[in-house]
Amino acid sequence: MDMYIAALIVVALLGGLLFTRYSASILFAIAAAVSLFTGLVAEDMVLSKVANEGLVTLVVLLLVAVGLERLPWLGLLSNSLLKGGLRWSLLRLSGVTMLFSALVNNTAVVATLASGLRRSKSPLPSQVLMPLSYAAILGGTLTLIGTSTNLIVSSFLEDASGQGMSFFALLPVALPAALAGVTVMVVTAHRLPAYQRGAVRSSDYLIEMEVEAGSSLIGRSVTENGLRDLGDLFLVEIVRGERLLTPVAPSQRILAGDKLIFSGDISKVSVLEGFDGLRSFAVEEGLLDRNLTEVVVMPTSTLVGQTIKGSAFRSRFDAAVLGVRRDGMRLSGRLGDIRLRAGDFLMLAAGPDFQQRINLRRNFLILDRDVQGAAPSLSVSIVITAALFGVVTLAALGWVSLLKGMAGLLALMLALDVCRVGELRRRFPFELWVVIASALVLAEALTQSGLIGALVSAIEPWLGSIPVWAALAAIYGLTLLMTELMTNNAAAALVFPLAYSLASALGVQPMAFVAAVALGASASFLTPFGYATNLMVQNLGGYSRADYVRYGLPVSAVYSAVVLYLLPQAYPLALG
Numbered sequence: 001m002d003m004y005i006a007a008l009i010v011v012a013l014l015g016g017l018l019f020t021r022y023s024a025s026i027l028f029a030i031a032a033a034v035s036l037f038t039g040l041v042a043e044d045m046v047l048s049k050v051a052n053e054g055l056v057t058l059v060v061l062l063l064v065a066v067g068l069e070r071l072p073w074l075g076l077l078s079n080s081l082l083k084g085g086l087r088w089s090l091l092r093l094s095g096v097t098m099l100f101s102a103l104v105n106n107t108a109v110v111a112t113l114a115s116g117l118r119r120s121k122s123p124l125p126s127q128v129l130m131p132l133s134y135a136a137i138l139g140g141t142l143t144l145i146g147t148s149t150n151l152i153v154s155s156f157l158e159d160a161s162g163q164g165m166s167f168f169a170l171l172p173v174a175l176p177a178a179l180a181g182v183t184v185m186v187v188t189a190h191r192l193p194a195y196q197r198g199a200v201r202s203s204d205y206l207i208e209m210e211v212e213a214g215s216s217l218i219g220r221s222v223t224e225n226g227l228r229d230l231g232d233l234f235l236v237e238i239v240r241g242e243r244l245l246t247p248v249a250p251s252q253r254i255l256a257g258d259k260l261i262f263s264g265d266i267s268k269v270s271v272l273e274g275f276d277g278l279r280s281f282a283v284e285e286g287l288l289d290r291n292l293t294e295v296v297v298m299p300t301s302t303l304v305g306q307t308i309k310g311s312a313f314r315s316r317f318d319a320a321v322l323g324v325r326r327d328g329m330r331l332s333g334r335l336g337d338i339r340l341r342a343g344d345f346l347m348l349a350a351g352p353d354f355q356q357r358i359n360l361r362r363n364f365l366i367l368d369r370d371v372q373g374a375a376p377s378l379s380v381s382i383v384i385t386a387a388l389f390g391v392v393t394l395a396a397l398g399w400v401s402l403l404k405g406m407a408g409l410l411a412l413m414l415a416l417d418v419c420r421v422g423e424l425r426r427r428f429p430f431e432l433w434v435v436i437a438s439a440l441v442l443a444e445a446l447t448q449s450g451l452i453g454a455l456v457s458a459i460e461p462w463l464g465s466i467p468v469w470a471a472l473a474a475i476y477g478l479t480l481l482m483t484e485l486m487t488n489n490a491a492a493a494l495v496f497p498l499a500y501s502l503a504s505a506l507g508v509q510p511m512a513f514v515a516a517v518a519l520g521a522s523a524s525f526l527t528p529f530g531y532a533t534n535l536m537v538q539n540l541g542g543y544s545r546a547d548y549v550r551y552g553l554p555v556s557a558v559y560s561a562v563v564l565y566l567l568p569q570a571y572p573l574a575l576g
Contacts, residue, residue: 005038006449009442014494017486021305021339024490025431025438032438035445049440054155054164055433057403061145062429064406065105067413068388069361071381074100074112081113086123087186093128094135094182101139102146103388107300110136110533111365118540126195129541130551131185133533134525138178138559141522142171143392144402149488152436153518156496159440161510167396170515172570177519177562184558191551195542205323205347207233207262207269208280208335211254215277223250230271233264239334246332259334266292266323266347280322292322293350295364296539299342299532303363309336317360318351325539343528343535359426365536376418387412432489439493446497455498456505468508468573473564475499475513479520480560484530491530492521512571519563525552 009031016027035041049055077096082089093113100109113132118125140147144154144167158164211217217225227235228250238245238252239259245252254260260278272278297303303311308321324331324338325345331338346364348354360366376384391405413419446452475495482491499517503510524530526549528538534548541547 002038002040002449003451003454006035006040006446006451009034010446010451010494013442017490023305023431024487025434028435028438028442028490028493032441032445035441040445040449041441045444046441049159049444050437052155052159052437052440053403054151054158055436055440057406058148058151058155058436059429059433060403060406060410061151062105062148062432063424063427064410064413065108066424066427067384067410067419068104069108069112070376070418071384072376072378073381073385074104074109078113078116082117082120082123082128086127086189086192089123089128090131090186090189091182093132094138094185097132097135098139098142098178098182101136102142103392106136106140106147107298107532107536109139110536111298111361114365114537114540124194126541126543127189127192129537130192130534130543130547131189133531133537134185134552134555135182136533137522137524137531138174138181141174141178141519143167144169145392147488147522148432149492149521150518152439152489152492153496153514153521155436156440156443156493156500157510157514159443160500165514165518166398167392167402169511170518173515173563173566174519176566177559180562181555181559184555185551188551188554191554193541193543193547205263205266205325205345206331206335206338207264207266207272207323209260209262209272209278210280211256211258211260212277212279213256215254215256215275217254217275217277218256219253221251221253222248225254225275227254227260227275230262230264230268232268233262233271235260236263237261237332244333261333261335269322280320293319293348293354293366295346295348295366296536297340297342297344297346298363298365299535301340301342301363303340304342305339307337307339309334311340317348317357317363318353319348320351321346322349323347342532343539345539362427365540376416380416380418383416384409384413384418435489435493443493443497447501452497452501456501459505468506469564469568471502471506472512472516472567475502476516476520476560476564476567479517480523480556483521483524484527486530488521488524488531492517495521508573509571512567512573515571516563516567523556523559523563525556525559 013027013031016022017024020027032046036043036046074096081093081096083092097109097113110133114129117128117132120128141150144150144165150165150170154164222228222235235248236246238248239261240255240257262272269280272280303313308324314320321335323346324335326341326343387409391400391409394400395402395405414421475498479491479495482495496514496517499513500510503513522531524534527545528534528543528548537543
């Protein structure tokens with residue numbers, strides 16, 4: 001019975017990840033809770049997974065990244081990357097991005113560089129932003145701390161064998177594969193789209209204004225009120241109670257309380273303020289007198305999945321949302337009812353306290369204003385950088401555990417005021433912690449229930465006739481497919497138990513299969529959804545999904561070929 005319950009949990013989890021809007025953290029937490037309440041795992045086992053050393057190490061590393069994001073080195077280099085033609089620019093950009101992504105959070109690297117690259121005149125933003133994301137992905141595979149995916153896999157390995165991955169465990173395969181990927185990116189640069197208007201097409205913004213009681217617009221038609229011909233603004237809908245009037249006829253009369261939905265150049269929104277009784281929240285608060293601030297919703301944002309109205313946006317960020325834009329899609333309805341997604345553009349009318357909100361960087365990539373916080377002084381930056389390389393060196397030599405080294409580095413950052421306790425509290429990676437802890441619990445449930453054993457037993461008659469390299473390729477391919485369909489972290493968490501058990505059934509060392517999961521989970525080059533940085537640059541570069549396939553397919557093919565060729569050579573398969 002336990003085996004059937006476990007199978008049902010896995011099927012429900014996969015269905016939820018693929019076909020619902022619920023976040024991975026919620027779905028994994030439910031799966032773990034069901035496993036506990038049905039007796040598949042014991043309470044003490046759940047507590048041990050929550051305090052897994054690899055998981056604690058991952059959390060500390062992500063908190064260290066909060067301070068590392070403030071170091072000025074990447075920003076100083078960014079101005080000199082785009083010189084000498086497209087291919088040379090891509091080569092320099094990829095090299096610098098890979099180096100930093102091997103040691104710093106990929107999202108922070110892309111966010112830092114993207115703010116400047118989106119304003120590039122030559123090459124165009126659409127010619128450099130997708131390679132930027134791909135280079136960050138490739139660089140993240142080089143070290144244990146380069147991406148949370150590697151740390152997740154290491155946590156699972158430590159849980160299963162008592163020993164996680166070393167700092168450079170993946171380097172023998174990851175480095176040649178990354179260099180091959182960059183080579184393909186440079187050679188196929190002609191396949192990148194050259195969108196002349198860059199990333200931001202203001203005509204895609206949706207803007208909402210409300211007709212107040214007593215307005216002279218009431219009772220008159222759209223044409224009579226002069227709302228038809230506004231140049232850069234176009235009235236596309238009227239929300240009246242629960243009704244949506246679209247398209248808006250020239251003869252349509254305006255009533256009190258109508259929400260008028262415009263599409264157009266949001267910088268011209270002040271034109272609407274000139275109409276009697278036509279107001280937005282930002283107008284009432286006097287925020288339009290300030291400079292408008294454009295942001296992109298980050299994949300790590302707590303706003304993802306919430307409506308603008310339901311998120312208490314104004315109180316949390318001291319800013320009013322004037323407009324929303326999403327990947328060239330035509331949004332509809334009340335602005336406050338739009339459910340936000342990662343990658344959405346928001347145009348904000350910011351209040352005086354906006355820049356002081358310390359949760360900005362987790363939630364937004366700021367495009368038009370420098371609200372990222374002051375970088376530490378040069379002397380402090382040098383000290384922190386030296387300490388980082390010292391910790392990495394000691395951890396790589398095995399003299400100090402990565403957890404102890406990074407905890408010491410975090411303490412040093414706090415002492416030097418590079419980051420503050422309040423900011424660390426707000427940036428705590430709670431969702432990722434829930435995903436990994438729950439996935440570890442679920443993996444234990446699958447093993448204890450006998451489901452993994454049954455699956456291995458079912459294919460055991462064929463194992464003798466299947467070459468090990470074919471099984472290795474199957475694990476890599478399955479991980480790659482799942483990371484493109486859901487997310488890299490979820491893919492790694494789901495495939496690892498099967499990969500480890502399959503290696504045991506084949507009687508081989510598991511490291512090649514472990515590496516196949518880690519490298520396959522990071523190989524998201526075909527869709528914007530599999531990896532956070534791909535989603536970040538989608539709107540910034542104005543990319544369509546077809547653009548990812550066109551440019552990413554050769555990168556994915558070559559990267560995968562190199563990985564599969566080197567895996568059995570880099571990691572001994574024979575036991576002993």
